[in-house]
Amino acid sequence: MITSVVAVVGDVAATFELGIVEQVFGLDRRDVGLPTYDFDVAAHRVGAVPTASGVDIAVTHGPERIAEADLVVVPAWPQLLTPAAPSVLGAVRAHVEGGGRVLAICSGAFLLAQSGVLDGRRAATHWQFADLLRRSFPRVRVDADVLYVEDGPVITSAGAAAGVDACLHLVRTEYGTAVANALARRMVLPPHRAGGQAQFVETPVPVAEAGGDLPGLLAWVDDHLDRPLRVADLARAVHLSPRTFARHFGRLTGTTPHQYVLGRRLAHVEELLETTDLPVDAVARRAGFGSGDAMRYHFAARRGVGPAEYRRTFREAG
């Protein structure tokens, strides 16, 4: 359970990325049933921190705040290879070694890499910096093609907006799909941005631009998950050949039609497990799986636990 969150900034703060973290962890949204956190911003020393636009941020906490946090977020590290203060790096390292979680957005992966917590781990960063990160920290397994990566206690994400997906993913793993969806609704994000993959997401972000009826089709799929939804049928629904449909689908969503449907089904399963007492087999059928066995197979593969245990965990967490 995460109750205390600290965002770490350096000599220059990135307002957009910091704003994402503030939106997710810094605002009181108890009115819609969302959890609240003790949220602070910390730097290597207390005082004014400039932003790229010249507006200063007043930072009132030093590195010692990191030790109190359950979650450390690095919204960005615009200094890239410029080393962070040893006190900050040490605190981040100790935090992870003590079992704490960290989340980096965009260039924030550079601070984590400096601290050593990315050694041997998969990591994402902005595509613009992926090569630099790889060359500078050979022990980090940089994945330039994903929105975000979760490797043990460490989550790293690509460019700024992917930080939103990473934050939602973290909230989902800590508090469940229902809470993450409520947060997404409050932030006016489409629910399917909240993907459903356990370890990493290839790019489950449908972009509502050119692509004919695809966005509409995705919404329709979400409302009819209990149907068979074969790829050939979906292709016919938008008047494309299966081959062309799959190509457009991949370009728009970064995943394949079948994998997308599977992801949506699993997300629905999670929600039903959390919010209803339906038997597991009934949950499977409602989510479009032909059998409980088929559903358990995928659920365990992506979530690491079986559906029954998943439900028990969330019921106990209350």
Add this chain to the structure above:
DNA sequence: CAGACTACCCGCCAAG
């Protein structure tokens, strides 16, 4: 849980 059957999907390529 193994095995058979089916669906998926990605490289390839000819055609428009």
Add this chain to the structure above:
DNA sequence: TTCTTGGCGGGTAGTC
């Protein structure tokens, strides 16, 4: 020429 389309093969993932 360059780009998109859509059929095909066949290895793989998914289903029962």
